[in-house]
Amino acid sequence: LNGLDEFGLIRHLVDRLGATSRPDVRVGVGDDAAVLAQQAGEETLVTTDAMVEGIHFNQTTMRWQDVGYKCIAVSLSDIAAMGGQARHVVLSIAVPKTQPLDTLEALYDGVRDACEAYGCAVVGGDVVSTTGPFVITSTVLGAVPTGSALLRSGAKVGDAVYVTGFVGSSEAGLRFLSGDTGGVPADDALLLERWHRRPEPQLRAGEILREVGASSCNDISDGLASELNEIAKASGVRLRIQTNRIPIAPAVKNYARSRGIDPLEFAWYGGEDYQLVGTASPLAFARALSICESQGIRITQIGRVEPGDGVVADGPTGLDVIYPRGYNHFA
Amino acid sequence: LNGLDEFGLIRHLVDRLGATSRPDVRVGVGDDAAVLAQQAGEETLVTTDAMVEGIHFNQTTMRWQDVGYKCIAVSLSDIAAMGGQARHVVLSIAVPKTQPLDTLEALYDGVRDACEAYGCAVVGGDVVSTTGPFVITSTVLGAVPTGSALLRSGAKVGDAVYVTGFVGSSEAGLRFLSGDTGGVPADDALLLERWHRRPEPQLRAGEILREVGASSCNDISDGLASELNEIAKASGVRLRIQTNRIPIAPAVKNYARSRGIDPLEFAWYGGEDYQLVGTASPLAFARALSICESQGIRITQIGRVEPGDGVVADGPTGLDVIYPRGYNHFA
Numbered sequence: 080l081n082g083l084d085e086f087g088l089i090r091h092l093v094d095r096l097g098a099t100s101r102p103d104v105r106v107g108v109g110d111d112a113a114v115l116a117q118q119a120g121e122e123t124l125v126t127t128d129a130m131v132e133g134i135h136f137n138q139t140t141m142r143w144q145d146v147g148y149k150c151i152a153v154s155l156s157d158i159a160a161m162g163g164q165a166r167h168v169v170l171s172i173a174v175p176k177t178q179p180l181d182t183l184e185a186l187y188d189g190v191r192d193a194c195e196a197y198g199c200a201v202v203g204g205d206v207v208s209t210t211g212p213f214v215i216t217s218t219v220l221g222a223v224p225t226g227s228a229l230l231r232s233g234a235k236v237g238d239a240v241y242v243t244g245f246v247g248s249s250e251a252g253l254r255f256l257s258g259d260t261g262g263v264p265a266d267d268a269l270l271l272e273r274w275h276r277r278p279e280p281q282l283r284a285g286e287i288l289r290e291v292g293a294s295s296c297n298d299i300s301d302g303l304a305s306e307l308n309e310i311a312k313a314s315g316v317r318l319r320i321q322t323n324r325i326p327i328a329p330a331v332k333n334y335a336r337s338r339g340i341d342p343l344e345f346a347w348y349g350g351e352d353y354q355l356v357g358t359a360s361p362l363a364f365a366r367a368l369s370i371c372e373s374q375g376i377r378i379t380q381i382g383r384v385e386p387g388d389g390v391v392a393d394g395p396t397g398l399d400v401i402y403p404r405g406y407n408h409f410a
Numbered sequence: 411l412n413g414l415d416e417f418g419l420i421r422h423l424v425d426r427l428g429a430t431s432r433p434d435v436r437v438g439v440g441d442d443a444a445v446l447a448q449q450a451g452e453e454t455l456v457t458t459d460a461m462v463e464g465i466h467f468n469q470t471t472m473r474w475q476d477v478g479y480k481c482i483a484v485s486l487s488d489i490a491a492m493g494g495q496a497r498h499v500v501l502s503i504a505v506p507k508t509q510p511l512d513t514l515e516a517l518y519d520g521v522r523d524a525c526e527a528y529g530c531a532v533v534g535g536d537v538v539s540t541t542g543p544f545v546i547t548s549t550v551l552g553a554v555p556t557g558s559a560l561l562r563s564g565a566k567v568g569d570a571v572y573v574t575g576f577v578g579s580s581e582a583g584l585r586f587l588s589g590d591t592g593g594v595p596a597d598d599a600l601l602l603e604r605w606h607r608r609p610e611p612q613l614r615a616g617e618i619l620r621e622v623g624a625s626s627c628n629d630i631s632d633g634l635a636s637e638l639n640e641i642a643k644a645s646g647v648r649l650r651i652q653t654n655r656i657p658i659a660p661a662v663k664n665y666a667r668s669r670g671i672d673p674l675e676f677a678w679y680g681g682e683d684y685q686l687v688g689t690a691s692p693l694a695f696a697r698a699l700s701i702c703e704s705q706g707i708r709i710t711q712i713g714r715v716e717p718g719d720g721v722v723a724d725g726p727t728g729l730d731v732i733y734p735r736g737y738n739h740f741a
Contacts, residue, residue: 080740083740084738084739084740085738085739085740086738088740105453105559106559106561110492110561110562110563111457111487111488111489111491111492111562111627111628111629112455112456112457112488112489112491112492112494112552112559113455113456113457114453114454114455114492114554114559115453115454115455115456116453116454116556117448117452117453117454119450121448122436122445122446122447122448123445123446123447123448123454123551124443124444124445124446125443125444125446125498125500125533125534125549125551126442126443126444126500126534127500127501127502127534127535127536127547127549128502128536129502129503129504129536129538129545129547130538131504131538131539131540131541131542133541134538134539134540134541135538156442157442157443158442158443160442160443161441161442161443161445163443167456169456169457169458169549170458171458171459171460171547171549172460173460173462173545174739174740176740202456203456203457203458204458205458205459205460205547206739207460207461207462207465207466207739208462208465208739208740209462209464209465209542209543209545210462210464210465210542210543211462211540211541211542211543211545212540212541212542214460214504214540214542214545216458216460216502216536216547218456218458218500218502218549220454220456220551221443223445225447226436228436228437228443228445230437230441231441231442232441296442297442298442407415407416407417408416408505408537408538408539409411409414409415409416409419409505409507409539
């Protein structure tokens with residue numbers, strides 16, 4: 080750490096984030112707690128996520144600036160899934176004493192990138208040492224008009240099931256970055272890397288879905304199968320998916336097929352796409368589709384809500400029950 | 411972990427916290443983010459702290475329920491130092507795969523104890539695995555009337571310097587718990603253990619100090635020397651302390667002296683007392699003293715604010731300059 084002590088290190092890293100321009104930050108980094116102004120008519124959203132070196136990422140698959148970016152992006156995605164705006168971030172890192180300073184500088188550059196891209200600001204944090212692997216914990220505060228947060232529990236029979244963007248992309252990217260790179264065109268390689276390292280939290284799509292009155296929403300951290308099952312369970316309904324409608328990027332289809340893998344495997348079970356999935360009445364979905372299209376945001380109807388429970392998929396082999404199968408930390 | 415997977419573990423631990431009775435929690439644990447109602451005329455406070463096994467605690471000095479309690483208490487202390495009320499907590503833990511389930515149950519019992527004692531509620535979190543030591547990260551949200559947060563930067567020449575409770579207690583307790591136990595009376599032993607394991611965040615004192623218009627406040631995480639220097643620097647003043655006024659508990663004095671240690675060493679440099687230290691005009695201090703006394707809260711004037719910089723102490727050997735010397739993670 081180039082001889083920096085704890086306080087010098089914090090100053091050095093905070094300086095790297097640049098000045099905060101948000102007028103609602105009355106007191107930012109540097110006092111006992113941050114002081115944040117509220118807007119009338121809003122509720123506060125809060126979510127937290129931790130990433131551990133060797134579990135969530137390693138030096139083969141992620142550069143340090145990606146780790147900083149992605150930890151923020153993962154929390155921002157939770158704010159997006161509530162239909163909220165992202166506002167403020169606090170960041171805690173546990174750092175091995177042998178960690179090179181330039182890796183932390185890169186980490187904070189990635190944090191700054193994510194904050195700038197999505198309009199939020201770091202207002203506090205903690206830096207401690209550890210004898211184990213590097214751990215980063217981000218907590219993001221957001222806001223949503225009172226009473227309008229998108230929950231998992233509102234899906235209704237007859238609703239459309241939607242998903243934003245493409246799914247399965249991050250898992251394909253992870254496999255590529257882990258070394259299975261043979262025969263992949265250069266353009267596809269860049270996409271695969273970016274999808275895994277720099278997922279784009281769908282804050283704008285979340286706001287649109289809230290504005291049109293979508294009935295439920297979830298972000299895809301654990302794979303489409305897992306997230307759809309959460310909505311079905313929370314809402315007490317069955318979700319029926321048309322597998323041929325699931326949006327998978329051409330680069331992912333090509334990559335999967337060149338390896339003898341069904342691209343749907345990545346889509347159902349891959350996770351870390353940080354797209355949004357949920358339900359909306361046919362009318363609300365039509366409005367969301369129209370607004371999204373005008374703003375260049377991909378949103379696709381992939382099924383509908385039926386009475387019953389669980390998730391089923393109409394595929395080439397008939398109707399399959401889709402069970403959750405995401406990453407499990409203690410399997 | 412008794413065969414519990416990640417989702418089963420989260421459910422099990424959240425159940426252990428019991429139901430949340432706060433009406434401002436519109437959505438708590440279980441969706442993508444918590445949804446929290448705001449009160450008009452308030453600003454939001456946010457602070458985060460991490461504790462790492464082997465760095466911040468070990469199995470000799472702390473039981474697991476103390477770890478849970480203390481991590482929350484440390485963040486609550488930051489809210490107290492702003493003069494705020496504590497409201498909501500999000501909690502992230504990184505858990506070795508070999509961690510016994512009963513240690514996590516005890517941890518969450520301690521979290522529940524702290525939340526119940528200080529009127530806040532856990533509204534979200536994250537549970538991940540790690541190949542290294544256990545890490546707990548707590549983020550606490552609080553609230554303060556708009557524009558009234560106590561900062562470090564408001565000390566003015568002529569103000570009184572105050573401290574709540576006793577200082578040096580946690581450091582003495584740490585030494586005792588680390589094995590230096592000889593000749594300590596049983597009553598003192600209990601106090602020493604409690605002071606280290608279960609510090610009491612001074613939320614009520616912080617509110618009183620805000621209400622009387624104290625000019626600055628800081629909580630004592632790094633020792634009186636370090637905290638006073640922070641206030642002096644942030645405010646552009648010198649703090650002059652009468653060492654014989656520094657409040658040290660009889661059990662700590664006895665413990666230190668029986669080991670040939672000056673009790674002031676614990677007070678200046680010990681840290682982790684989580685008392686409040688700061689400044690107030692003589693009139694504001696007199697009012698705070700009167701209200702605190704009526705509520706059984708100890709608050710002591712230990713010096714005054716002068717022109718200049720840094721911290722000086724009038725002691726038996728004359729006027730000494732007091733430099734910061736807290737725990738440094740990367741020394």
